[in-house]
Amino acid sequence: MAMATRAFVGLIVHSLGNPDQLDVHENAVLVVKDGKIACLEPEERLPELIEQYQISEANIVKMTKGQFVMPGLVDTHLHAPQYPNVGLGYDKTLLEWLDTYTFPLEASYSDAAFAEKVYQAVVRRTLNAGTTTACYFATIHKDSTLVLARQCAAQGQRALIGKVNMNANSPDNYIETTEASLRDTEGFIQEIRALGVARVQPVITPRFAISCDANLMLKLGEIAQKLDVHVQTHISENKGEIEFVKELFPDCKNYAEVYNKAKLLTKKTVLAHGVYLLDEELQLLSKIGTSVSHCPNSNTSLQSGMCDVKRLLQNNVKVGLGTDMSGGYGHSIMDAMRQALSVSTCISFNKENYKPLDFQQVIHLATLGGAEALALDEITGNFAVGKEFDALLVDMNAGPSDLIKDYSALELLQKFVYLADDRNIKQVYVAGTLAQL
Numbered sequence: 001m002a003m004a005t006r007a008f009v010g011l012i013v014h015s016l017g018n019p020d021q022l023d024v025h026e027n028a029v030l031v032v033k034d035g036k037i038a039c040l041e042p043e044e045r046l047p048e049l050i051e052q053y054q055i056s057e058a059n060i061v062k063m064t065k066g067q068f069v070m071p072g073l074v075d076t077h078l079h080a081p082q083y084p085n086v087g088l089g090y091d092k093t094l095l096e097w098l099d100t101y102t103f104p105l106e107a108s109y110s111d112a113a114f115a116e117k118v119y120q121a122v123v124r125r126t127l128n129a130g131t132t133t134a135c136y137f138a139t140i141h142k143d144s145t146l147v148l149a150r151q152c153a154a155q156g157q158r159a160l161i162g163k164v165n166m167n168a169n170s171p172d173n174y175i176e177t178t179e180a181s182l183r184d185t186e187g188f189i190q191e192i193r194a195l196g197v198a199r200v201q202p203v204i205t206p207r208f209a210i211s212c213d214a215n216l217m218l219k220l221g222e223i224a225q226k227l228d229v230h231v232q233t234h235i236s237e238n239k240g241e242i243e244f245v246k247e248l249f250p251d252c253k254n255y256a257e258v259y260n261k262a263k264l265l266t267k268k269t270v271l272a273h274g275v276y277l278l279d280e281e282l283q284l285l286s287k288i289g290t291s292v293s294h295c296p297n298s299n300t301s302l303q304s305g306m307c308d309v310k311r312l313l314q315n316n317v318k319v320g321l322g323t324d325m326s327g328g329y330g331h332s333i334m335d336a337m338r339q340a341l342s343v344s345t346c347i348s349f350n351k352e353n354y355k356p357l358d359f360q361q362v363i364h365l366a367t368l369g370g371a372e373a374l375a376l377d378e379i380t381g382n383f384a385v386g387k388e389f390d391a392l393l394v395d396m397n398a399g400p401s402d403l404i405k406d407y408s409a410l411e412l413l414q415k416f417v418y419l420a421d422d423r424n425i426k427q428v429y430v431a432g433t434l435a436q437l
């Protein structure tokens, strides 16, 4: 059945690429045809557009006071298998946290039935919080990672999905040989592509430089190049981690160089955290077009440190937001926006003339910034004509917010950033299809 052509009428907000200033249309009409943005015009043109696009009355969504449409949220970094641990285990820092809580849980995804139960819940929970695009780490298990891909396909989430690679410094019950790691990675890429769902794609996922030896990383870099696949990993999250990487790779002048030597830094690579990246590393990322996923909740919860997003942006590094669940205790990019603001404010306390992030900038990072960070910005991230309609209908009359006076469009957006939760997300669309929440 052909997809209905729809019109959304009222307040429409998105980023055109300038993080400092959103593009706000107070009385607008957005037409969605075949799941894509057909036009964004002033409301006066509604009668003509109804005629031109043959839009039926039932497919005109008129927003009321307090409601608006914005692009869907992009989670550039989260771990689906860690969902059962969300909210647990923040008494340890990264390396001990991995050994104590995370690896034992992830090892249990050799059981695909367990994976099905968790992954169904993760996709549902994140979609319900407005995450229309998610970039997932799964585990080393190919078959249960495919379960996650099928869940995204079935529930209608746009996703990059990574079978994790780990052949070093890992527990005996959660490690793979180089041969198995490469075979299953290529097999996974073939099988996920065979699902034939364009919005669900693979991402090559060496866990981090501690869990993979140089040979495995180089082979993965070559696969990424050969098959034109996205890449994700972690970098410079924690001081102990950075020291260990230095010991393991004494010939590399910094952490980014380890990945660069392995051909893992590309325009389609996203690196999680980057709290302690050096200026020379930022210059390299900027030159290549590799991005950083900023995960403020995780960086605070695991006591990793404070990432200076302003500095990344000033160095022309692409940045998106990530929950890093369960390193972070939140599953929601609404939470990530708030935590990004808090961390940026804390950084400003120790710096002269430092202007912290503001609410418009975090909305940009959560939408178009995230899409750019995942190299998906030709498809999603804002309402440019021809992009897929990944969007939220937000209602600030619900949940924790009472609209007891008249608020301007920018005030409503501020309230969204500081107050909203899933009760404010009335509808979620991915590629024009309404998700069942």
Ligand SMILES: O=c1[nH]c(=O)c2nc[nH]c2[nH]1
Pocket (backbone or CB within 6 Å): 079, 094, 098, 102, 207, 208, 234, 237, 298, 324, 327
């Ligand atoms: O926050 C993190 N979560 C993880 O699972 C992980 N693995 C390596 N480095 C990591 N950092």
Ligand SMILES: [Zn+2]
Pocket (backbone or CB within 6 Å): 077, 078, 079, 234, 272, 324, 327
């Ligand atoms: Zn992570």
